[in-house]
Structures are given as structure tokens and as C-alpha cells.
Amino acid sequence: MTNKELFHETFSQLHASDTLYEEVIEMAENRGKRRRYHTLPKAAAACALAAALGGITVFAAAHRDFFQSIFGAKGQENVEVHEVEMDGQSWTAPAREWETADENTAERLAGDYTAQVGESVSVYGYTLTVDEYLIDENGIGAVTYTLSNPDGLAGVCDVGYGEYYMSPDVPMKEIYMKSTGGKNFDHRNIVDQIRTTDTELHAVMYFAPFEKLEEGEEIQIIHSGYEIGENGKAATEEEQRITFTPDSFLPSDTYTSEAGYTAHISPVGILFDAPAFEKAESGWTTQKLLITYTDGSVYQAEDTDIDNIIVGCCSADGGLLEVFNRLVDTEKIASVTVNGPDGEDLVFTK
Amino acid sequence: MLTKEEFACAVRDHKDTVFRVAFGYMKNRDDADDIMQNVFLKLFKSDTAFENPEHLRSWLIRVTANECKSIFRAPWRKTENIEDYAEQLAMPTPKHTELLSTVMGMPEKYRVIIYLFYYEEYSTEEIAGLLGIPPATVRTRLARGRKRLKNILTED
Known part of the structure; x- marks a missing residue:
């Protein structure tokens, strides 16, 4: 089979739905009936939480480095809304605002749920050490790790917003997460600039599972690479795994809306239950998340600052999971507001 | 019209x-x-x-x-689990599933070019015209994308 035949057989399996066909015809005839759409960003309301950044947060000694990495800016600059020009096209890229977390709050909310791993594996000269992690009862969390190579970290490419990607020109391929039960995670790797050196990359992997984890299910951080032979093809391929079993889960609080939707929020992320998705006519993607605290301040991820959410994914059962880029004090939440599947705002309260 | x-x-x-x-x-x-x-x-x-x-x-x-x-595209976007999606499709063999997962696991600038080249069978010059980027850029991205697929593809 030629490569083109292989591609043809593979991608010919992807089809637009028949329902969609009818919708397109109807939309064209009606000229204006549309489903949801990610529009160009409109002017977002000013964030009430004008976080004062720049100072170095001092966390409680017990988990200082870990909390500084997962809840802090980790040396990353805030990103303003900006226009991006690439390949002759332009678009508006959203802002990301990091926020420092109060050390006592972090310790109070999450201190009892962090877990050390401290294991290392090596692939083609790149050593991965998984340091510490935090996971909530919905499977949302963050894990810190170190990638080291005494010869230097060739191939680490910045893809923007602090995220990195390995160049295909080096033998290290990627670091990703999976459960031993075969469940996949959506994740993003953000570089900790404060601790990273020429030979050690420190990073945080923020993650959310595509399927609910079973009790006692193990999680694997997979470190993979390949050695390129003289013919340009991989002569050998190697994959090493670090496995750990979470036994302490950060609790989440259940919030409900008047319409009967439910959400579960922990200091690291939020899960919207599947029924909300099922009620939607054509799927639901939140484009607004406002967490309003009892003092009136707001953690906002909407339109031009949507990147204040680091990971968002749809679970296999139709739920929706989002990972925060900061610590959320769940004891001080007044309400959570998102755009609902029917276009109206949904306000969740405990 | x-x-x-x-x-x-x-x-x-x-x-x-x-x-x-x-x-x-x-x-x-x-x-x-x-x-x-x-x-x-x-x-x-x-x-x-x-x-x-x-x-x-x-x-x-x-x-x-x-x-x-x-x-409006944020670096943060809700993505689908491609492996789960691939399992829902009637792929002839695991190799087909692996191909879809691997292509979709690449950065956007590689995967669209690979699709247009291998599936739609456009030349690199034609892809350059379609996407509004230089042909040399298309060739570079195609070559880098193929490196990622070297375990799946055969020598043409």
C-alpha cells in the first residue's frame, strides 16, 4: 500500500454529519441562522481582579516550590491581547494573566493533597524526573517534572504562552500522560522559567482526563523518543513510563444552576456534568467562565482573556472539564457564571 | 451566484x-x-x-x-480525544488509527499540509497557493511532518 493510499483510507473515514448538511442548506437559505460560533473577540469587561503581579510569592515551606510552580507565574510574562501575523494571515490572540497565590491559602486548600513521586527514567540522553503532583476528585490536576540532559536541551521549541514542543530533529519525542487503564488526558506543558537552566527544563503539566478515572487507577507519565537511522527513519524507538497511584484527591464542591445544571469545582479546575451537554441542541462549549468571590473580585476567562484557562476538554460522556491557571479559593466563591448551551448565562451557586 | x-x-x-x-x-x-x-x-x-x-x-x-x-483562536482550546474519535471510525487496521492519531498530534502547521499533500494530492506549490505561504515553507513543514510519521509511512 502506498502512503497516499494509506492516507486516503484513513482520512476518508472522517465525514461531516448528515445533520450538518441539512443545517448548512437551511442556514444558507435563511441567511443568518447560526449555531454557536467563536467570534472575533469583543471588548471584554475589565477584570475586576486586577492582580498585582511582579512580586515573588513566598509559599509555606512544606510545598513552596511546587505551589510556586503550579499556582504562580513561574517566571512567565503575562500576555496582553495582541494581533498575530502568520503566513499572511492575522488574528487576535488572547491575554493570559498569571496570578500569585497566597501561601497560607494554598497550604490550607491543597497542602494535604500533594504527593511526591521522585522517580526518573531516561530516553536517548534525556532524563525525566517526575517531582510532585496534585489531583482533584474529578481527575483534574497538575504535575511538576524536570527534563534534563547534561549535553544541553536541544530541540525544546517555544510555541508561545510558555508552552514547549520537541523538535522532530532530536531523538526525544514527547512527554504525555495516560492511565494504566488506557484512558487519555488532555494536557499542556508550561515551562517554569524560574528554575529552568541550560541543562534542566522544569515544567508543569496541567491535565484533565477524557474519561473518569476508576478508584485505584494508576497514572503514567510517558517519556518517548526515537533514534534516527542513516536512512532518515527511526532505527529504534523507546518509551519509558513513570507510574503512580493517586490515593489522595483534592475535594470539589458541587454547584447548581436554576436550570438544573451541575458543576464541581476544586481549587485546580471545574467539571460541568454531562447532562448539561446532552440538553444542548448542538453541543456546548463555554466561552466564558467567571468565578465571583464573596469580596466581589472575579477570576475571569472570557473572549480576550480566555487563556486564563489552561486546559479545556470534552469528556467521553459529554462533560466539560477546565483547568485553572491559578489557585481558586473554593471557600470564598459566591457564584460561577458561564455561557449556557442556549446562549444565556448560567449562574451556579452552592 | x-x-x-x-x-x-x-x-x-x-x-x-x-x-x-x-x-x-x-x-x-x-x-x-x-x-x-x-x-x-x-x-x-x-x-x-x-x-x-x-x-x-x-x-x-x-x-x-x-x-x-x-x-478567534486561543492557544487554549477545547480539543477532542483523537484516539477515542478514531475508535469510533471504521478504520481498516490499527495502522490507519495510528496514522490519524499521529497526524492530529502534530502542530497545526504540519498536519494541514500533510493532509492536503497526501489526501487531496496537491503539490507543494499548489498547497502554497491555497494557504498563502511560500512553497519552501510548505516543503520544510512537509519534511518535518514526515519525520514524525517515519514509523508509519513507507518509502515512496
Whole structure:
């Protein structure tokens, strides 16, 4: 089979739905009936939480480095809304605002749920050490790790917003997460600039599972690479795994809306239950998340600052999971507001 | 402007191509569906006189690419679990599933070019014209994308 035949057989399996066909015809005839759409960003309301950044947060000694990495800016600059020009096209890229977390709050909310791993594996000269992690009862969390190579970290490419990607020109391929039960995670790797050196990359992997984890299910951080032979093809391929079993889960609080939707929020992320998705006519993607605290301040991820959410994914059962880029004090939440599947705002309260 | 019959034929004949290109960019079926609707709405309103089916197809791909690039796209986006999606599809062999997962696991700039080259069978020059980027850039990205696929592809 030629490569083109292989591609043809593979991608010919992807089809637009028949329902969609009818919708397109109807939309064209009606000229204006549309489903949801990610529009160009409109002017977002000013964030009430004008976080004062720049100072170095001092966390409680017990988990200082870990909390500084997962809840802090980790040396990353805030990103303003900006226009991006690439390949002759332009678009508006959203802002990301990091926020420092109060050390006592972090310790109070999450201190009892962090877990050390401290294991290392090596692939083609790149050593991965998984340091510490935090996971909530919905499977949302963050894990810190170190990638080291005494010869230097060739191939680490910045893809923007602090995220990195390995160049295909080096033998290290990627670091990703999976459960031993075969469940996949959506994740993003953000570089900790404060601790990273020429030979050690420190990073945080923020993650959310595509399927609910079973009790006692193990999680694997997979470190993979390949050695390129003289013919340009991989002569050998190697994959090493670090496995750990979470036994302490950060609790989440259940919030409900008047319409009967439910959400579960922990200091690291939020899960919207599947029924909300099922009620939607054509799927639901939140484009607004406002967490309003009892003092009136707001953690906002909407339109031009949507990147204040680091990971968002749809679970296999139709739920929706989002990972925060900061610590959320769940004891001080007044309400959570998102755009609902029917276009109206949904306000969740405990 | 196309008649309703011509428009219906265009939707029928090209909706999968538009969907696949949009999916290649967005990695999310809902987003790809939305892109597709907008593209065909533009077609419906377009006064372009299409010379032949190939002209229409390349016009649709170009508009799809522009639509994907011009909408509000955050580095953070809701993505789908490609492995789960692949399992729902009637892939002939695990190698096909692996190919889809690997291609969709690449950065956007590689996966769209790979799709257009291998599936739609456009030349690198034609892809450059469709996406509005230099042919040399297309060739570089194609070569880098192929490196990622070296365990799956055979020597052509």
C-alpha cells in the first residue's frame, strides 16, 4: 500500500454529519441562522481582579516550590491581547494573566493533597524526573517534572504562552500522560522559567482526563523518543513510563444552576456534568467562565482573556472539564457564571 | 451566484473535504462544523464564477483555511480525544488509527499540509497557493511532518 493510499483510507473515514448538511442548506437559505460560533473577540469587561503581579510569592515551606510552580507565574510574562501575523494571515490572540497565590491559602486548600513521586527514567540522553503532583476528585490536576540532559536541551521549541514542543530533529519525542487503564488526558506543558537552566527544563503539566478515572487507577507519565537511522527513519524507538497511584484527591464542591445544571469545582479546575451537554441542541462549549468571590473580585476567562484557562476538554460522556491557571479559593466563591448551551448565562451557586 | 441546485451539489460533493481541512486546523468536530457552515454560507453568497469542479474545491479549501485562521483562536482550546474519535471510525487496521492519531498530534502547521499533500494530492506549490505561504515553507513543514510519521509511512 502506498502512503497516499494509506492516507486516503484513513482520512476518508472522517465525514461531516448528515445533520450538518441539512443545517448548512437551511442556514444558507435563511441567511443568518447560526449555531454557536467563536467570534472575533469583543471588548471584554475589565477584570475586576486586577492582580498585582511582579512580586515573588513566598509559599509555606512544606510545598513552596511546587505551589510556586503550579499556582504562580513561574517566571512567565503575562500576555496582553495582541494581533498575530502568520503566513499572511492575522488574528487576535488572547491575554493570559498569571496570578500569585497566597501561601497560607494554598497550604490550607491543597497542602494535604500533594504527593511526591521522585522517580526518573531516561530516553536517548534525556532524563525525566517526575517531582510532585496534585489531583482533584474529578481527575483534574497538575504535575511538576524536570527534563534534563547534561549535553544541553536541544530541540525544546517555544510555541508561545510558555508552552514547549520537541523538535522532530532530536531523538526525544514527547512527554504525555495516560492511565494504566488506557484512558487519555488532555494536557499542556508550561515551562517554569524560574528554575529552568541550560541543562534542566522544569515544567508543569496541567491535565484533565477524557474519561473518569476508576478508584485505584494508576497514572503514567510517558517519556518517548526515537533514534534516527542513516536512512532518515527511526532505527529504534523507546518509551519509558513513570507510574503512580493517586490515593489522595483534592475535594470539589458541587454547584447548581436554576436550570438544573451541575458543576464541581476544586481549587485546580471545574467539571460541568454531562447532562448539561446532552440538553444542548448542538453541543456546548463555554466561552466564558467567571468565578465571583464573596469580596466581589472575579477570576475571569472570557473572549480576550480566555487563556486564563489552561486546559479545556470534552469528556467521553459529554462533560466539560477546565483547568485553572491559578489557585481558586473554593471557600470564598459566591457564584460561577458561564455561557449556557442556549446562549444565556448560567449562574451556579452552592 | 450558484443556483440552489448547484449549491446543494457543492455541499454534497465538498462538505467532507471542507470538514477534514477544518478538523485538521481545529482538532474539534464542533469547531469544524461551525467553520464548515460559515464556508458554505460564503459560497452561497459568493459571486465567483467557478470554471470547473477543481476551481470550486480549491476555492473552498482556501476559504476554509482563512476562516480557521481568522476566527478567534486561543492557544487554549477545547480539543477532542483523537484516539477515542478514531475508535469510533471504521478504520481498516490499527495502522490507519495510528496514522490519524499521529497526524492530529502534530502542530497545526504540519498536519494541514500533510493532509492536503497526501489526501487531496496537491503539490507543494499548489498547497502554497491555497494557504498563502511560500512553497519552501510548505516543503520544510512537509519534511518535518514526515519525520514524525517515519514509523508509519513507507518509502515512496
